Amino acid sequence: MALYTRVSGSVGVITLQNPPVNALSAAVRQGIVDMMDKALNEPEVKSVVICGQSGRFCGGADIKEFRTNMTGPPLVPMIHRIESGAKPVVAAIEGVALGGGLELALGCHYRIAHSKARLGLPEVLLGLLPAAGGTQRLPRLIGVPAALDLITTGRHVTAAEALQLGLVDEVTDHNTVDAAVKFALSVSGKSVVARRISTYLCPRPPDLDAFFEMAMQQVRQKSRGAIAPVACVQAVHAAATLPYAQGMEREKQLMATLFGSGQARALQYFFFAQRAVSRWSTPSGAHWDTSKPRPVHKAAVIGLGTMGRGITVALAQAGLSVVAVETHEKQLMEAKQAVSGMLERGAKRGRMVSAHDKVSYSCSMQSVADVDLVIEAVFEDMALKKNMFQQLSSICKPGTFLCTNTSGLDIDLLATQTHNPELVVGMHFFAPANVMKLLEVVYGQRSSAQAVATAMQLGKKMDKVSVAVGNCRGFVGNRMLKPYLEQALFLLEEGATPELVDKVLEEFGFAMGVFRMSDLSGLDVGWRVRKADGLVDPDASTGKSARIRHGFRYSPLGDLLCEQGRFGQKTGRGWYQYDRPGSRVAKPDPWLHSFLEEYRTRHGLLARRIDHQEVLERCLYALINEGFRILEDGIAAGPEDIDVIYVFGYSWPRHRGGPMFYADMVGLTKILERLEHYHQAHPDVPSLQPCSLLRKLVASGSPPVYRWREFIKKIHSQL
Structure with a gap:
């Protein structure tokens, strides 16, 4: 050759x-x-x-x-x-x-x-x-x-x-x-x-x-x-330091050590996983990637908060004409200045020099009438988003794709607000949207294959790694994140400290542990979501909370901190203390340690010694268990989809391949045994109850991860 x-x-x-x-x-x-x-x-x-x-x-x-x-x-x-x-x-x-x-x-x-x-x-x-x-x-x-x-x-x-x-x-x-x-x-x-x-x-x-x-x-x-x-x-x-021949011998020895390592296996699996998600398909095995995307020359972004600004920049740098809409004049001017700054910095790093000319700004929704695709990026509120989709359906020209940047709201419900629900898809960007590589493209029950293909192609044009996922609360990434965060809070209730949990997770390879990341993103973000879900007990601060919500164990620790105005780095206090608001240097907080002791006393909880293994197993195995549920529910077509989402969107260490690959490396039998052990100890925590797909895989001899997709396809074809 x-x-x-x-x-x-x-x-x-x-x-x-x-x-x-x-x-x-x-x-x-x-x-x-x-x-x-x-x-x-x-x-x-x-x-x-x-x-x-x-x-x-x-x-x-x-x-x-x-x-x-x-x-x-x-x-x-x-x-x-x-x-x-x-x-x-x-x-x-x-x-x-x-x-x-x-x-x-x-x-x-x-x-x-x-x-x-x-x-x-x-x-x-x-x-x-x-x-x-x-x-x-x-x-x-x-x-x-x-x-x-x-x-x-x-x-x-x-x-x-x-x-x-x-x-x-x-x-x-x-x-x-x-x-x-x-x-x-x-x-x-x-x-x-x-x-x-x-x-x-x-x-x-x-x-x-x-x-x-x-x-x-x-x-x-x-x-x-x-x-x-x-x-x-x-x-x-x-x-x-060595002559060439000896240097070559050293290179050979080092390569031999690496070649057979689990990390090399993980990284090579991940290399192929990225290619697998680009050939997207439904869980039943029907390939949608043969659908021809429609060209998008002009796009609109509605809502110019942090996410909307980043999306505008990403679209402009991809060469699209963008109409950026913010209905409040003051916010529009602030957004224009911010977007211009981001485009200038991008140009200095070698991106599109002429991207400035690609963006026009407007206070009027009518300005999106002639675009090919709209990305709605308003505040994460269902009533507000429903209203936006009603307006867009009336204003936009026939055939315009209507996309929502949401981290977990119901795509199907938004689609019912439009004349053409088949044109509606989710495009879940990750902050900052002009930098982060991941894009979850969410298809609803009535989303057309062409709409999904167009969103996937647009993601590729923006240099994103696009993963097609089904519609459910939290989609893939945030749905799996929930039990992971819950376990971290439960560990605090039982005797751990934020420093211990974060240390274990960072030693595993995460850029930040649960609590440092929470302080960075802001504790109030999750608090608003929990309030909307009816989980926050107004009497929690008085000590009357039974620590049970909707029949299951619930930790109000994050809610109690928010009631104290401790929102993380932005306020200088959260799970850690900071020298000043906005500082990123996290320091252990004696107040927080006393607060945890008082909380345990109030609720009759006896603090115990928690070792590194328990922290790692409870946080990671609960997350992995939810991954198996997602595969079983058909929200993701295969383990590669989940792994790519977690590496690119949630800082899972790449050299560990992703949560589902990691489960295969640990051994499915061990994962099942440990989940059963923890579920027996905590029967009021459903996320620790082993998923039936995990049980089926173990019963089938624990096939390797690259065979799970076929196994799952068989299960779905029998339903």
Whole structure:
């Protein structure tokens, strides 16, 4: 799967052929070996160009091969063969040179890149490191600090940045292969000894030990328990301190440790999960992704609070014309200023320069009459949203898609307020909407396939990871969050502290524990929802609360704090104390500890020692159990949908794959046993009662997570 031709008389051109990104499959590697031997042995050939077909150089390894016993020529000797050859080899980089593709290019003696090409070593995102010499050659070429940045983050660089770093020799706006051939002719017959990167001395930063100590400290802090970034630092340290051959041996050892790790399995599962959710389907297996989305050229956003502003920015940066509507003049002016600021900052970071021109502002609902799609983003109040949908249904032109940004309200109820309920879908953005990658696209009972397809396509255009989910209270993410938060509160009632719960969850890999996150988002947000649901007891502060709501255990702790005006960071007091309102530095609060002791005494609760295992199991297993219920109810089509939502929307550590993958790693039998144990201890907490789907999976021998979708499809087809 590599084509060989000879051009200009003396240049051998090897073209990689493995669409769509010319991944380095066994057949491609064999083709490179055979064609390289041919080029090196032909006396007429004085130099060689390696390129990829269809405007893409090489996207790296074929990840599907990771799940099998790899065959074909190994990558490392293949690249060494290219580098050690006597004839100059030029890499013609178009499209992408990622992972093994960039390592292949580093084995060449020269690199010519198209101006729109992207280069990078993203192996760390799969729980691995660049193990075909990437950790040894890159530091020798561009220096340790720059190489560490690329290797430990997996970020891509543009051709312009690659040229600045010294990663490529030339950048062109024209035909890259022609430019590479011309370059190859200019170096024909020249010695390549000085162009073999493996022979370079690695430029060492001053005070090498202190530099790497600091680098390791920073990587450990950012990676939150992920082992691949740490191994990347160790491999680059070997490049800086050892001869090339010994450095390669160290790279090989580190890769062997990573390759068989649970984290690598989790990250590779998540790689494929992201692709699975883009091929969205119903739980019964009917694929909706074949429905053709309708083009959206002009959109409207109704309501310019925090979410509405972020959505406006996301749409404008995606190239759409946006009508931003806020019916109050003062709020409209404030929103206009805020949106303009966000667009300016986005432009400085390399986004659309002309996005300012994409947004028009209005106080009138009539201004949305000619748009293709509306996203309503008013306050999370059903009566208000119903009124908005009634107005929109009358004002908008026929066929306009009507979308609501809601975190959990009933899409079907909103659809009944319109003339065409099939045009209504939910688009649940996450704050800040112009930054967060996740978008839950919620379909109701009467949402058309085209409406869902259009919302999914629009999400993709905004650079979101869109996941199609069914309609229920809280959808997927917030529905699962509820038992997770409940368990954290129950643990406080039983003797834990906010610091203990948060410490355990952050050690697991969450960016923030339950209580620090609650302080950040504001305790009053959930308080309003609970009041609307009739859960808040007006007598709670007097001590008359029975701690039971609607027949089940309920913790009023959050309500009691809100009654004290403790809303979190915004007021300087919440589950923690802060030096001033708005500060983000959380400190343990002696008042809160006394408050918990008094609360337990008032309700006859005896504080006990709670260990780390119980915190982790009760919080995570209750959340996972709700995930199984969501799968059973058909709200999500498969475990991948849930895992993608939790990693991108709720800070679940990526190196643990997502809650459903984590359940598979722990073992479904163990999850079931522990849930049964906790439910027996707390029979008034229904979220701890094991879901019947979990029981069925265990009874079926606990099939691996990638087979659950088929198992669930079978169950739904029998209903």
